[in-house]
Amino acid sequence: MDMNYEENIVERIAGSCLSTSIRTNGAVAVFLPDVAQRIADLMDDDFYIVFTSVHEAMIHPKRMSCPEDLERILKETLKEATPDEDFLTDEIYYYDRGARKIMKWKKVVSKVTLPASCVERLPL
Secondary structure, eight states: OOHHHHHHHHHOSSOEEEOOTTSSSGGGGGGSTTHHHHHHHHHTSOEEEEEEETTEEEEEEGGGOOHHHHHHHHHHHHHHHOOGGGOOOSOEEEEETTTTEEEEOOOOOOOOOOOGGGSOOOOO
16 A cells, blocks of 8 residues: 555545556455555544445545445446446445454344334224
């Protein structure tokens, strides 16, 4: 990883682009040994990974990101700017620095259980 990149990754709020030095097939760079952990250490945070194409991954610190927004923006980017041959995935990924794992982000839908006294009973 380029040392200039390490300086820039801490400064950017909107996300940082991770790729190879020639900007080709760079999305895999996050999977290289210790790269994800180094990014997490520099950010001092877990992070989301958005693969906008086979050529790059956008890195977004957890504390500054809403994964639902990232998902929406990714879908727009894929539709408007990513050629079919450069498509990689429309999923958002998450790096957990404690577990040292990259995993697919999943929407969490909360189930709410209301007490019976709050539920109106309708006659049958």
